[in-house]
Amino acid sequence: MAGNAISPEKGVRRKEAYVDQGTVLKFDKNNDFQQELKRRVDEYFESSGRHPRDNWQMYLKSAILLSSYAGLYVLLVFMATTWWQAVPLALALGTVMALIGFNIQHDAGHQAYSDRGWINKMMSMTIELIGGSAYVWHWRHAVFHHTYVNITDHDTDVDLGFLGRLTPHQKRYAFHRWQHFYLWPLYGFMAIKWQLVNDFWDVSRCKIADRRIPFPKGWDLVIFLGGKITFFTLAFVIPMLFHTWWVVLLYYGLAALAMGVILSIVFQLAHAVEEAEFPMPAPDTGRIESSWAVHQVQTTVNFARRNPVVSWLLGGLNFQIEHHLLPRICHVNYPALAPVVEQTCRDFGVEYHEHPTVWAGLRSHYRWLRQMGTEEGYA
Ligand SMILES: [Zn+2]
Numbered sequence: 243m244a245g246n247a248i249s250p251e252k253g254v255r256r257k258e259a260y261v262d263q264g265t266v267l268k269f270d271k272n273n274d275f276q277q278e279l280k281r282r283v284d285e286y287f288e289s290s291g292r293h294p295r296d297n298w299q300m301y302l303k304s305a306i307l308l309s310s311y312a313g314l315y316v317l318l319v320f321m322a323t324t325w326w327q328a329v330p331l332a333l334a335l336g337t338v339m340a341l342i343g344f345n346i347q348h349d350a351g352h353q354a355y356s357d358r359g360w361i362n363k364m365m366s367m368t369i370e371l372i373g374g375s376a377y378v379w380h381w382r383h384a385v386f387h388h389t390y391v392n393i394t395d396h397d398t399d400v401d402l403g404f405l406g407r408l409t410p411h412q413k414r415y416a417f418h419r420w421q422h423f424y425l426w427p428l429y430g431f432m433a434i435k436w437q438l439v440n441d442f443w444d445v446s447r448c449k450i451a452d453r454r455i456p457f458p459k460g461w462d463l464v465i466f467l468g469g470k471i472t473f474f475t476l477a478f479v480i481p482m483l484f485h486t487w488w489v490v491l492l493y494y495g496l497a498a499l500a501m502g503v504i505l506s507i508v509f510q511l512a513h514a515v516e517e518a519e520f521p522m523p524a525p526d527t528g529r530i531e532s533s534w535a536v537h538q539v540q541t542t543v544n545f546a547r548r549n550p551v552v553s554w555l556l557g558g559l560n561f562q563i564e565h566h567l568l569p570r571i572c573h574v575n576y577p578a579l580a581p582v583v584e585q586t587c588r589d590f591g592v593e594y595h596e597h598p599t600v601w602a603g604l605r606s607h608y609r610w611l612r613q614m615g616t617e618e619g620y621a
Contacts, residue, residue: 267396267523269534275590276535279567282582290578294571296356303554303574304346304365310338311371318493319481332493336433336500339372343505345557345573347372351379352569370469372501373437373477377462378444381455388569392513392520392541393530398451399509400520407614408510409520414615422611426503429510433502434495437473441466511603512562516610517543517595536592538566544596545603547580552600563587563594 287294318331349355350365366376382398390396394411402408406425407418444450445466448457458466481490512518519540523530530537542562546552552560558573559565564583565573587594597603 267390267393267528267530269530269537270532272533273535275586275592276533276567278590279535279583279586282586283568283571283579286579286582292575292578294575295354296358297572297574299574300345300349300355300572307338307342307345308368311335311342314338315476319484328493329496332496333500336497337504339497340501340504340508341555341557342368342372343374344508344555344559347374347376347379348557348559349572351376351384354570354572367465367469370465370472371476373433373473373498375441375445375466375469377458377466378441378450378455381453382444382450384569386450386453388566389534391538391566392518394520394522395452398453400514401451406611408514408611410614411520411522412614414617418615421615422608425611426507429506430499430502432506433498436502437477437498441470507604507607508556508559510607511545511597511600512542512559514610515543515597515603515606516613517606535567536590539563539587539592539594542566542595543603543606544580544594546598546600547577547596549599550577553577560600563596 286292314331314335318328318335322328322331346355346365347367347369350362351369353359353362355362355365369376369379387397387399392400392409394400394409400408401412402425404415405428406421407414444455445458448455457463477494478490481494521530521532521537521540532540544561544563546560549560553576558576561573561576561580564571564576564579567583568576568579571579584594597606
């Protein structure tokens with residue numbers, strides 16, 4: 243049942259023509275680590291009787307989060323009458339939107355929610371409810387990020403443009419020396435840019451950063467347009483029927499800022515920290531030194547994995563090593579699988595990095611930003 247759980251994202255090879263435009267990256271071919279891990283993970287599911295997907299905990303969590311989203315929206319738009327009611331409701335709504343992304347959409351988009359394709363498809367569309375696009379997410383996250391983690395100019399997640407320097411191979415500007423201060427609030431504005439600009443820009447150019455993507459066709463285009471109309475109706479049209487336009491924009495901004503800060507920070511703690519590596523392909527062969535699976539571990543850091551509250555809230559994104567190795571296994575299984583992954587890493591001499599708490603991860607991200615923003619941070 244756990245078959246094909248460990249591999250680069252489905253369809254990546256077929257899509258490589260889009261990915262690198264003539265400079266396709268290859269990983270080392272030795273996949274002993276990957277095969278042994280797959281064997282041990284399959285053995286775990288067989289002996290425990292648990293299932294990699296369609297877990298009841300996931301369905302329950304989805305019901306809790308989606309009903310919280312609906313409830314908070316109704317309270318904010320139709321019931322709140324004062325600012326001290328609306329402010330906490332907007333912040334809570336933004337937080338729940340981030341949690342829907344972490345828990346429901348992220349697993350479904352990786353086909354890790356269910357064995358049934360239509361359930362994954364339907365639940366992956368929850369990203370349209372929070373202002374994103376399942377189509378663009380697939381390319382940005384599942385293809386570019388998951389295949390080429392932390393490889394400069396290939397992983398679009400470590401590309402903040404001129405605003406920040408996250409890898410030692412990016413150009414450093416003088417103002418980056420303050421990025422460990424100014425990037426934190428800017429993370430908040432990234433959700434607003436994402437919801438209002440990025441998806442339209444990426445699809446109209448058929449590019450994410452300088453990576454080519456195909457223009458959405460058929461149902462992908464219908465879902466893209468329908469999703470945008472749904473989100474804009476929920477975020478602006480309906481609220482403006484009941485409130486003044488500037489009040490709507492104010493509380494939209496507040497919810498989006500909360501969502502942006504939470505989304506960005508959780509993803510940064512996994513890859514933009516001191517312990518993560520930022521390998522580059524060999525200039526002569528274009529080959530990455532490690533195999534694909536070893537590369538995932540070298541570029542990824544876990545945090546707070548023994549904290550059940552953090553694990554429930556973040557949809558297993560504090561177990562990013564397990565997620566990157568086992569992207570098609572539902573995150574509710576990660577706490578039980580982590581010792582199997584850690585032991586396999588140890589047996590193959592691959593370092594398994596983790597921060598014990600969220601705070602330790604935040605401090606490491608702060609120090610990494612400071613290091614990358616200063617001269618000494620150069621590779
Ligand atoms: Zn992912």
